[in-house]
Amino acid sequence: METARKSLTKWALLVLTAALAATMLAGLTACGGESAEDVIRKGVTEELESIKNLDQAALDEIMAGAGAADAGLDEYGIDMEEFCRTWLTGFDYSVDNVTVDGEKATVTVTITCKSLMEGVNIFMDKVTALTEDPEAMSQSMDELNQQMGTMLMEAIGEAPAETNTVDLPYVLNGNTWEPGAGFDTALGQAFAGGAM
Template sequence: MSQLSMYGIDGVEFMKAYLNGFDYTIDDITVNGDTAEAQITLTCKSYTGYQKALEEAVTKITENPDELAGMSNEDINKKIGEIVTGSLDNVELKPTEPITITYTKVNDVWEPASSTSGDISAALMTN
């Protein structure tokens, strides 16, 4: 996210826009003693949809090189930032494939497996 700043993009604001409309459902829970599995489906902006919108925006601007010809590097970076953030605007919300999160009960507290963050990130980035 910090690399986005060179394009005039606030990483936190970018993620807020990307996660706008985020939701989830708990599809199933299975408990077996001190372990449990929760199957969930996330709903968020389609990452593949975002990539497609970004490609279309880049194609549009590169089809007209005269628009970039007289711009400074700073102005070009700002334009890139506008393209990146603008590409999020009309991306559809789409459910992910269901993911399973494993929990272990420790001292009467259910704790998610250490892989949970990676599993959720993978589901968001392949949506």
């Protein structure tokens, strides 16, 4: 039971970081006479708007980014797309500022999202209650796994929304602005609702 709880918790956090990195790591290329600030603001806004709208293409990218983290979830009855939709319902954002300094840029973004960290905490409380229920613990391992998968989905649905402001680094590579060092960690923390 403890191993299953740890693997589901680890899976949830892996999904977060891998998924968001895949969605937001695209380079932003200038078109025509647009300023660097405009190119970056437009690109970041488009990516975040697709997440806010739960566009199928964005969900597909998130699920592809989760990759190996998705492996083995069948035993818990967790559907990756359902997980993402549950977690990202209520997502909102604002692109507050874009600062360009030569070949480096910083985008300040405010993100409102269900706290994955709080969802995991709610899930762990549910698992603790489950382990203290002798009737529940008399179930088969398959039944327990299915119940834990259901509890994780419930916990993510119950997680409170948190608002976090984050600075995302970009660097110019030729004609393309690309996410810089620490981008995925900063974005992941903002989405997760705390340090990871």
